[in-house]
Amino acid sequence: MRREWLVVGAIWAALTALGEFVVTTWTMLPEGYSRESHVVNEAYVLLLVMAVPVFAFMVTMLGYSIVAFRHPGATEDGPNLGNNKRVVWIWLAVTAALDLAVLINPGFVGLRDIRGTQSADMAIEVVGQRWSWTVTYENGATSTTEMVVPVDTRIRFDVTSTDVLHSFWVPGFGLKVDAVPGRTTQMYVTTERTGDNADDSRLRVQCAELCGLSHADMAMTVRVVERAEYDAWVEDLKNNPPAAAQQAAGATATTAAGEQNDQQAGAAAGQEG
Amino acid sequence: MRPLFRAIKWGIGGYLLGAVAAWVMAGASGPLNGPIEVTVGFIAGLIGWIFGIGGWNNWGREWFGLPPKDDGKDDWRRYFRFNTDHKVVGVQYLVAFIAVMGIGGIMAMLMRLELARAGTDFMSEETYNKVMSMHGILMVAVAVAGILGSFGNYLIPLMIGAQDMAFPRLNALSFWLIPPVAVALLSAPLLGSFEAGWTAYPPLSVLAPGDGQLLFNMGVIAFGLSSILGGLNILTTVTTMRAPGMTWGRLPIFVWAGFSASLISVLFTQYFAATLVMIQLDRIAGTAFFDAKAGGGTLLYEHLFWFYSHPAVYIMVLPAFGVSLEIITHFSRKPLFAYKAVVGAFLTIVGLSGIVWAHHMFTSGMANYFHAPFMALTEAISIPTGVVFLAAIGTMWKGRIWFTAPMIMATGWVFNFMIGGITGIFHADVATDLQLHDTYFVVAHFHFTIIGGSIMGLLGGTFYWFPKITGRMYNERLGKIFALWVTIGLNVVFLPMFWVGVNGMNRRVAVYPADLQRVNEFISAAAFLLGAGFLLFIGNLLWSAVKGPKASDNPWNASTLEWSVSSPPPHHNFPLLPEVVGHPYEYGRPGARHAVLSTTGATHG
Numbered sequence: 066m067r068r069e070w071l072v073v074g075a076i077w078a079a080l081t082a083l084g085e086f087v088v089t090t091w092t093m094l095p096e097g098y099s100r101e102s103h104v105v106n107e108a109y110v111l112l113l114v115m116a117v118p119v120f121a122f123m124v125t126m127l128g129y130s131i132v133a134f135r136h137p138g139a140t141e142d143g144p145n146l147g148n149n150k151r152v153v154w155i156w157l158a159v160t161a162a163l164d165l166a167v168l169i170n171p172g173f174v175g176l177r178d179i180r181g182t183q184s185a186d187m188a189i190e191v192v193g194q195r196w197s198w199t200v201t202y203e204n205g206a207t208s209t210t211e212m213v214v215p216v217d218t219r220i221r222f223d224v225t226s227t228d229v230l231h232s233f234w235v236p237g238f239g240l241k242v243d244a245v246p247g248r249t250t251q252m253y254v255t256t257e258r259t260g261d262n263a264d265d266s267r268l269r270v271q272c273a274e275l276c277g278l279s280h281a282d283m284a285m286t287v288r289v290v291e292r293a294e295y296d297a298w299v300e301d302l303k304n305n306p307p308a309a310a311q312q313a314a315g316a317t318a319t320t321a322a323g324e325q326n327d328q329q330a331g332a333a334a335g336q337e338g
Numbered sequence: 339m340r341p342l343f344r345a346i347k348w349g350i351g352g353y354l355l356g357a358v359a360a361w362v363m364a365g366a367s368g369p370l371n372g373p374i375e376v377t378v379g380f381i382a383g384l385i386g387w388i389f390g391i392g393g394w395n396n397w398g399r400e401w402f403g404l405p406p407k408d409d410g411k412d413d414w415r416r417y418f419r420f421n422t423d424h425k426v427v428g429v430q431y432l433v434a435f436i437a438v439m440g441i442g443g444i445m446a447m448l449m450r451l452e453l454a455r456a457g458t459d460f461m462s463e464e465t466y467n468k469v470m471s472m473h474g475i476l477m478v479a480v481a482v483a484g485i486l487g488s489f490g491n492y493l494i495p496l497m498i499g500a501q502d503m504a505f506p507r508l509n510a511l512s513f514w515l516i517p518p519v520a521v522a523l524l525s526a527p528l529l530g531s532f533e534a535g536w537t538a539y540p541p542l543s544v545l546a547p548g549d550g551q552l553l554f555n556m557g558v559i560a561f562g563l564s565s566i567l568g569g570l571n572i573l574t575t576v577t578t579m580r581a582p583g584m585t586w587g588r589l590p591i592f593v594w595a596g597f598s599a600s601l602i603s604v605l606f607t608q609y610f611a612a613t614l615v616m617i618q619l620d621r622i623a624g625t626a627f628f629d630a631k632a633g634g635g636t637l638l639y640e641h642l643f644w645f646y647s648h649p650a651v652y653i654m655v656l657p658a659f660g661v662s663l664e665i666i667t668h669f670s671r672k673p674l675f676a677y678k679a680v681v682g683a684f685l686t687i688v689g690l691s692g693i694v695w696a697h698h699m700f701t702s703g704m705a706n707y708f709h710a711p712f713m714a715l716t717e718a719i720s721i722p723t724g725v726v727f728l729a730a731i732g733t734m735w736k737g738r739i740w741f742t743a744p745m746i747m748a749t750g751w752v753f754n755f756m757i758g759g760i761t762g763i764f765h766a767d768v769a770t771d772l773q774l775h776d777t778y779f780v781v782a783h784f785h786f787t788i789i790g791g792s793i794m795g796l797l798g799g800t801f802y803w804f805p806k807i808t809g810r811m812y813n814e815r816l817g818k819i820f821a822l823w824v825t826i827g828l829n830v831v832f833l834p835m836f837w838v839g840v841n842g843m844n845r846r847v848a849v850y851p852a853d854l855q856r857v858n859e860f861i862s863a864a865a866f867l868l869g870a871g872f873l874l875f876i877g878n879l880l881w882s883a884v885k886g887p888k889a890s891d892n893p894w895n896a897s898t899l900e901w902s903v904s905s906p907p908p909h910h911n912f913p914l915l916p917e918v919v920g921h922p923y924e925y926g927r928p929g930a931r932h933a934v935l936s937t938t939g940a941t942h943g
Contacts, residue, residue: 094840101772108769109840116760123756126731127749136738139671139895143737145926147673152732153725157679160724167763168717173710175769180706229542230636232701232776236842239773243702245637246541247630250703266851267842273701273776275535277542278464281847 077125084117100255102239104178108171185221193231193244196279206303213288215295216259222252232273262286342418345390352386353379373622380556384518391514392420396507422506427513428492435484445473447869454862456855466848467533474536481792485657490596496900497590499581499916504574515564522557526550540628544620555614562607569603583918590898590922595660598684602649610646644695652691658795665748668896670737673923680729683722690719700771716766743817747798750825754790779839782832805889809905812882820874827868
């Protein structure tokens with residue numbers, strides 16, 4: 066009896082140590098570009114660290130039982146041990162304590178870190194429409210092919226949609242928020258590190274809510290650049306809008322063009338409805 | 339077979355009648371397969387089908403004072419009839435849903451074929467969306483009704499010592515509602531299919547061009563009706579049909595699991611039906627429940643949808659909890675550990691399931707103050723679920739573990755469902771969910787919970803009760819190979835999906851960043867192997883059902899009541915009421931008995 070528990074304890078301790086070593090040293094999560102992505106990654110690793118002993122315990126019990134208590138055929142019964150109130154209460158207490166711990170940190174702590182402060186250095190408007198994104202910067206410049214943001218800046222994305230549900234997701238920022246027709250949703254991101262989509266495919270705006278035909282292609286590249294470079298870029302974008310962006314910018318800028326845009330959308334909807 | 343052909347005739351006739359009537363009333367101008375025509379046609383066709391298959395003979399004739407017609411001979415043809423024997427209904431469910439699982443599996447193989455390459459090499463994005471949506475709804479149906487419909491119907495009356503379900507005709511009706519659902523979903527491609535996923539979020543499901551969405555809505559509503567009727571029947575049966583001495587505290591754990599899942603079916607299914615009616619009306623009648631421009635809102639749909647669809651995941655897994663604990667108990671030859679705590683856990687899960695739905699909506703833009711309470715409630719579910727795991731390992735500890743195919747499935751269920759449960763916390767936690775929501779991390783998570791938690795229960799139960807149902811033994815060696823194949827294969831296929839998820843691959847896409855292609859190639863290759871393994875399952879069952887060695891009444895020497903009757907059981911199960919005198923799992927106590935099958939006991943009224 067005691068020897069059995071010693072063996073189980075030893076296997077559990079070994080598996081736990083191995084598991085903890087793996088989850089704390091092997092960087093499973095690629096590094097993000099925002100403060101929020103660090104919150105996410107830390108929460109992720111913390112959850113793994115807490116899960117390892119639980120998982121190791123179950124694997125040990127399962128594996129040990131299968132190996133040690135094998136008995137071919139139904140010729141013999143095990144002991145008539147149907148319940149052990151103390152074990153049940155200890156189990157409930159331990160799982161409840163673990164639940165509470167997870168709820169406090171990373172739960173509430175992570176929620177505070179990600180959603181806590183509702184202030185921003187700059188606001189960027191994002192409109193999703195099947196199947197592209199339109200990004201409007203504070204100076205009114207608009208782009209539909211690439212999103213550029215400055216580093217070390219807290220940015221509020223005001224996100225909405227003109228047709229169906231979309232979800233505004235930059236994997237490298239660690240967050241997403243749905244683009245909901247008729248509503249503006251907000252997502253706060255504090256950029257911390259420069260980067261370019263050319264080096265990391267996670268720096269892209271990706272629609273993450275199924276939106277029909279070209280949902281998978283509803284993406285645009287993202288660059289995080291130094292503040293000076295951003296200022297020059299966004300000023301240049303305003304003064305020399307690229308051909309593709311020009312149309313979209315014109316559409317939102319003037320009423321007449323806006324109506325035309327609505328008609329197009331209506332025609333598209335009518336055709337599909 | 340005549341009733342089946344009559345049902346097909348009346349079904350088609352009803353459809354045409356309904357469609358033409360709607361067409362005439364709508365001005366006799368548009369196409370005959372317009373949205374309103376399809377909707378009315380489906381309803382009329384469904385009524386025609388039900389009348390034809392047995393509605394008239396079982397209810398109608400009685401209402402009009404005509405002599406009833408009996409079910410016909412007890413040969414193989416009874417499986418193609420409106421048959422009120424709960425064992426026939428159970429087999430009908432089992433075979434039908436294994437077939438549906440096969441179709442859904444082929445869809446999965448097609449998806450993996452496309453995803454082996456980063457671009458669109460095999461099918462277009464449009465086709466992919468449709469195949470993905472079809473795979474989703476078919477597999478959800480299998481998980482929802484697979485165990486409850488088959489083993490629930492077949493075994494609950496046997497386990498509680500009853501001769502049939504409380505409402506045998508309703509039972510047959512709940513099964514015969516399923517074929518029109520399958521026809522509606524599988525014929526949707528004729529009308530342009532549906533492409534909004536099984537979740538059918540509007541406005542996409544309202545605006546998407548394919549009118550197949552209409553058939554999706556109607557089919558799923560009919561399926562929900564079947565689910566409610568089935569649940570109602572199980573609740574009533576367990577409440578009123580228990581044999582003398584079968585107290586609530588002596589119910590086998592699978593009965594409790596089926597009872598709990600049925601509670602959820604009856605309490606929540608109608609919310610999904612209501613939302614689909616709204617989508618149907620938005621599409622055909624010009625209402626604007628989900629049109630923001632006209633004052634509608636899409637968050638309404640998400641709330642109502644998940645108010646059913648989160649509890650639904652417990653309709654999927656609770657019966658599998660029951661099957662797996664049942665198997666673990668009998669093959670460990672020990673009493674189920676902490677029986678009362680497990681029953682309490684099941685009922686706690688039923689209660690909690692109804693108040694956690696918004697954890698699917700952390701990124702939806704709903705009010706911020708929703709996040710903390712829904713995170714707390716969701717994480718609390720880990721406590722009752724933990725009790726189920728305690729019961730599994732507590733029962734195995736010091737048992738006499740007979741490692742058969744069903745036992746491998748059940749222990750594999752513990753392992754795989756645990757991975758599903760642990761990764762679930764990453765979605766309950768708001769911080770990590772904001773990144774992981776709608777990525778392949780979710781895909782991996784719910785395949786571990788649904789295949790690991792529900793389908794492995796279905797597969798394990800199929801092996802376990804196969805000798806009881808068919809009277810023949812399956813091939814144990816092939817069964818063991820298959821059980822290991824699924825248990826391990828699931829990990830090989832779905833563990834890498836966690837990795838592609840955290841590396842920025844979102845779900846429901848045919849194309850993805852090229853740097854994730856290598857891992858996806860691996861996943862696809864592994865998925866084909868896992869899929870091919872199911873041929874072993876089907877082959878084993880088909881061959882064994884016909885040619886397998888005859889099974890004894892109780893090949894596992896198990897203690898519950900279904901093993902005390904012949905294999906397969908006689909038409910009315912127990913000629914005389916069994917008298918239950920003890921707990922169902924009194925292993926290791928000499929002389930202790932669960933029930934006495936006396937020859938002089940009271941007969942059924």
